[in-house]
Amino acid sequence: xxxxKMEMVKDLPNKKITVTRYFDANVADVxxxxxxxxxxxxxxAPKPWKAETKEMDFRNGGYWLYAMVGPDGTKQxxxxxxxxxxxxxxxxATDAFCxxxxxxxxxxxxxxxxxxxxxxxxxxxxxxxxxxxxNEADFESIIxxxxxxxxxxxxxxxxxxxxxxx
Amino acid sequence: MxxxxxxxxxxxxxxxxxxxxxxxxxxPNAIAEHFDSSRQAVSKHIQILAECELLKQxxxxxxxxxxxxxxxMKEIDKWLEQFRNIxxxxxxxxxxxxxxxxxKRHDK
Numbered sequence: 107x108x109x110x111k112m113e114m115v116k117d118l119p120n121k122k123i124t125v126t127r128y129f130d131a132n133v134a135d136v137x138x139x140x141x142x143x144x145x146x147x148x149x150x151a152p153k154p155w156k157a158e159t160k161e162m163d164f165r166n167g168g169y170w171l172y173a174m175v176g177p178d179g180t181k182q183x184x185x186x187x188x189x190x191x192x193x194x195x196x197x198x199a200t201d202a203f204c205x206x207x208x209x210x211x212x213x214x215x216x217x218x219x220x221x222x223x224x225x226x227x228x229x230x231x232x233x234x235x236x237x238x239x240x241n242e243a244d245f246e247s248i249i250x251x252x253x254x255x256x257x258x259x260x261x262x263x264x265x266x267x268x269x270x271x272x
Numbered sequence: 273m274x275x276x277x278x279x280x281x282x283x284x285x286x287x288x289x290x291x292x293x294x295x296x297x298x299x300p301n302a303i304a305e306h307f308d309s310s311r312q313a314v315s316k317h318i319q320i321l322a323e324c325e326l327l328k329q330x331x332x333x334x335x336x337x338x339x340x341x342x343x344x345m346k347e348i349d350k351w352l353e354q355f356r357n358i359x360x361x362x363x364x365x366x367x368x369x370x371x372x373x374x375x376k377r378h379d380k
Contacts, residue, residue, distance in 0.1 A: 110367070112360055127363050131370035139369055149365035152358045 125235040133225040136233060137194045140221065143170060151175070160206070166191055171208045185210070196222035285309065286317050290326060290340065297330065297337040 110128040129136050139145045143162035151157040154177045161171040166189050173181040185208050190198040199219040202210045218238040226232050289303055304314040318338060321327045328339045 110363075112356075112363055114356065125359060129363075129367065129370055131374060135370055135373050139366060139373070145369060145373075148369045149362060151365075152361035153365070 123237045125237070127233050127235075128226065129231050129233065130229060131231060132228055133194055133223050133231045136231040137223055140223075140233075141197070143172070146170070146172070161208075164188060164191070169208070171204070173206070181206070183208070194223060196220065283317070285314075286321055289314075289317055289321060293327065293338050294340050297339045299335045299337055303338065 110130065113126045115124045115126075131139075139149065141164050143159040143164075146162075147157045147159055149157075150172070151174050156175045158173045158175050158181075159170065160173065160183070161169070163169060167187075169185050169187040171183065171185050173183050175181050183204050183206050184201060185204045186199050186201045188197055188199050190196070197220075199221065201217055201219065204210045220236040220238070222234045222236075224232040224234070285307065288306070292298065292303060292306060300315055300318055301311070303318065304311045307314050318327065322329060322338070325341055328341050330337045330339060
């Protein structure tokens with residue numbers, strides 16, 4: 107449908123991943139799709155999961171409480187808290203897994219987001235997502251390691267290493 | 273205090289050590305021979321990597337050999353793949369949602 111490719115840039119010293127993606131729509135539509143729960147429900151969950159909003163209050167200090175519903179009906183709740191909202195420009199968000207009442211569960215680390223929206227003509231919008239990892243929890247370390255440039259070499263050597271150990 | 277893994281692998285010497293032992297397990301001396309820095313400096317780097325569980329050590333006779341911690345490496349690999357797939361899938365969904373909004377407006 108489109109040839110818009112996602113780009114991922116890793117910035118290890120700053121513990122940051124930047125994802126950039128263009129969309130064939132104007133900035134108002136793209137902004138709505140990211141900030142209105144009826145629209146988020148339609149795309150936020152990767153297939154075959156579905157997103158189901160429980161509460162949405164998109165304003166500074168507000169949050170989106172939603173469930174990821176699996177094909178077998180299992181629900182994983184998550185909460186995204188918003189701040190620094192500049193309509194149709196950018197906002198900050200923090201995500202965390204939680205129970206159905208929005209109380210955080212500590213099974214996974216939370217991430218800090220900064221999403222910005224840039225019009226590129228009347229019918230194209232660039233979305234830049236900066237994901238910042240604040241802590242040094244195991245899971246985050248894993249992410250950072252994998253994302254670090256130059257580490258790919260070591261990963262490429264892994265097969266060889268495994269073969270030599272067999 | 274817990275070591276910061278981010279810092280651990282931001283260092284080029286430590287990344288080089290990881291790449292080296294990915295090929296074969298090595299003793300600290302063998303690793304040090306690949307670098308111009310002092311043995312103490314290299315040994316400090318090894319210690320940091322071991323504290324972050326990127327390396328595993330194994331005693332063979334009187335020598336200590338360092339291995340890559342494969343389990344940790346596989347986790348990285350899997351996580352990365354998932355991360356990319358999840359976002360690509362979400363963005364494909366979003367493309368459709370946006371196209372829908374547009375065509376509905378057009379119909380009006």
